[in-house]
Amino acid sequence: MYEIRVGLGSCGIAAGGLEVYDELLKETQGMDVKVYPTGCVGMCYKEPLVDIIDEDGRTVTYGNVKPSMIKEIIKSHIMDGKPLLKWVVRDTEGEKKYDNYMDKQVKIVLRNCGQINPEDIEDYIKVGGYKAIQKALTMDPYDIIAEIKESGLRGRGGAGFPTWLKWKNTKEAPGNPKYIICNADEGDPGAFMDRSVLEGDPHSVLEGMMIAGYTIGAQEGIIYVRAEYPVAVKRLKIAIKQAKDRGYLGQNLYGTNFSFDIKIRQGAGAFVCGEETALIESLEGKRGMPRLKPPYPAYSGYMRKPTVINNVETLANIAWIVTNGGKRYSSYGTETSKGTKVFALTGKIKRGGLVEVPMGMTLREVIYDIGGGIKKDKKFKAVQLGGPSGGCIPESLLDTVVDYESLTKTGAIVGSGGMVVMDQDTCMVDTARFFMDFIVKESCGKCTQCRLGTRRMLDILDRICNGQGQEGDIELLEDLAHMVQSTALCGLGQTAPNPVLTTIRYFRDEYEAHIRDKKCPGGRCKELIHFSIDPEKCTGCRLCELKCTSHAITGEFRKTYHIDPDKCTKCHTCYDVCNYDAVVIS
Known part of the structure; x- marks a missing residue:
């Protein structure tokens, strides 16, 4: 029996994946195909x-698929047993090298993304899902903490x-009940x-929360997710219901x-x-x-009770670490930054998408070897890391390694993982203005330094x-930036000047x-600027x-335009x- 899976994340849906899915259901009706x-x-770029x-596990991936292509793919690949090479982008067993996008990646957080049906708990169980929580329940909580410590996560x-x-701090903090919160309020532009x-x-996040809950002594977990993520919210609700129906969430789990x-929420x-805290x-x-x-x-979090807050990516690592051991996880990475990191590659990049x-x-390896370099082979100018809280790294620092300490030295940060690539046609002053405008609009206004300091910086950039x-404007910007950095109440204000300073x-x-x-x-x-055409x-x-x-x-066709x-x-x-570089900006 053949299996056919269709990418229906937000990117796939936006590109027309639902129409492709419907066409596949129609064309495979009556066939031994799932x-x-x-x-x-x-x-995402495909x-x-x-x-x-196929039955032997060979996976052939077709990219940029349109509903009109389905009939021909089904006829050639499934009925005749011959993959339609003209549309293939990856083949796990084929001799031809199609796309090296995955070659340097290590999938831990993304190990199941694009591999299983996220709306079917059975698919998650088949790949070892919910084994880690069963193992954790046989361990002393301090042994779990020790394993996470050894991992370096x-x-x-x-x-x-x-x-x-x-x-550890939350477990040992006085007071009950305790809570585990998953921070899914992802707000960086391009992340x-x-x-x-x-x-x-979604189940990997639920399982990570369950392990965290057992470790710190919490009985309740909350996922705080932005409402602009309707597909994520829908699949989380399905996953929670399925886990409850199977007895994986609720009272006295696994007989304990x-x-x-x-x-x-x-x-x-x-x-x-x-x-x-916000x-x-x-x-x-x-x-x-x-x-x-x-x-x-x-010590004093949700309802003034001890609370652990981890983001989605952190929690998605937990089950893998408990299953495979902290030592194996720490075998990846650097001395002070262990494991893997997921980045969203966006901007003027040939192969935009998600990488781990x-x-x-x-x-350089991430942008050129995995991302394929700059669109239209234009000159690289900078990469923005860490969103509005991060900074712009120039070409001269492209060989900087991706870890917490190295990126901090450049003036940027790892952040949540946004990586926006800019080419020669990017104005860096305008880029700083864009991020400062974002910060001004998103500042809560609680502290004067952030509320007025960032507003003043934006006025100067405008x-x-x-x-x-x-x-004197440059020096004034620097003075204001350092003032906001050192006096703002929270991380948003303290890091807001980073794009300007870098x-x-x-x-x-x-x-x-x-x-x-x-x-x-x-x-x-x-x-x-002024636009003209080079005759x-x-x-x-x-x-x-x-x-x-x-x-x-x-102008006149086949003659010079103005x-x-x-x-x-x-x-x-x-x-x-313009395909001939005839339009000039001066």
């Missing part, structure tokens, strides 16, 4: 993806705090790691005196609620604003991008060009004219569509 949905395997698995939500120490895990392997239940999408305030029905620390949540790599791999920058540190010449020369080297700031390169293909919605481009500066809205469309 069709089922799966999560994101990470190759969605919709369809895997066909640090929190994957951004701060990198040792997971074992957080669990979708937690969403993909929840959509593709350990009882544990999990509930879901949906957040309204406030970025600040990714900060653990998340707790939101859970308690209050406005999401950070608390003063100490006391830390391990051992800590210690260089940025002026610079609009051609009104003044001498762009000044590595791209100061661009700031100076904006201020002194009234030029934008990246060609993005509208007040500082030596223009072939008169007319594509720019057809795409220009402001009718600013005129741009009327008075009509030009500087939308970049002509520049983006």
Whole structure:
């Protein structure tokens, strides 16, 4: 019997995966074929993806599948036994090398994503699911903590705090009941790691929470997930119901005196609620604003009781570590940063998607060997790591290894795992403005330093991008940034200046060009750029004219075209569509 799985994570659905799934059900009706949905395997740039698995386990993956392709795939691959090579992107046994996207990856967190049906608990059980909690229930909680300590697992939500120490502090903190909270409030622009895990392997997160609950002495777990993740919420609800129906959640689990239940709470999408104490305030029905620390949540968290807060990726590691041992996990990574890390590769990258790599791999390897390099083979300029709390790393530092300490030295952070790649056409001043605008809108306003300091920084960046920058603006930005860093109440404010400081540190010449020369080297700031067409390169293909919605481009077919500066809205469309580099930005 053949099995066919269709990538129906959010990326697959957005690319048309549901239509492909329906067509497969139609075309295989009456055949000895099992069709089922799966999560994101990470190759978002090839969605919709369809895997066909034969009785021997050979898996052939088709990419960019359209409903119109299904009939031909079924006829050739299943009825005639011949994979349709023209659409194949991966083949576990084929001689031809199709795509090396997976070659340098190590899948621990993503071990089941794209491999199992996330809506069927039986699929999870078949790959060893819920074995780890059974093993954990035979262990002393301190032995579990010791195993997590040996693994070297640090929190994957951004701060990198040792997971074992957080669990130990909470276990030993006075007071009951105790709680375990899964932070699934993923808010960084360009980040979708937690969403993909929840959509593709929700039971691994539930099992991780169960192990954490047993270890610290909690009987209740809460998943705080943003409401903008409807597919993740749906699959979490299915997973919790299935686990309860099987007796894996509830009272006296596996014949022991350990009882544990999990509930879901949906957040309204406030970025600040990714900060653990603001998340707790939101859970308690209050406005999401950070608390003063100490006391830390391990001692006074949800309902002022001892609470462990781990993010999705951290918890998805737990069952694997308990099953395979902390020593094996620590065999990956560096001395101080063990294991693997999941990154969301986005931006001007050829192969955008989800990757899981051992800590210690260089940025160059991730971007070029796995991501395939820059779109249209343009020049790499920078990579933004850590979202609004992170920083921009230039080409000269591409050989920096991915671990907590090395990235911190550059001015960036590992963060939750967003990795936004920028090319030669990116304005770094405008990039800093984008992230600062995000922070200003997401600041809760509780502390003056963050509320007013970031607003003032944004005003200066706006002026610079609009051609009104003044001498001394760079120094003023640096002063304000250091003030906000050192005085803001929570992590959001303390890290908010990072994009500004790193762009000044590595791209100061661009700031100076904006201020002194009234030029934008990246060609993005509208007040500082001018569009024209190079008559030596223009072939008169007319594509720019057809795409220009402001009718600013005129000319005669097969002859040189021209741009009327008075009509030009500087939308970049002509520049983006020209195949001959004839559109010039000056």
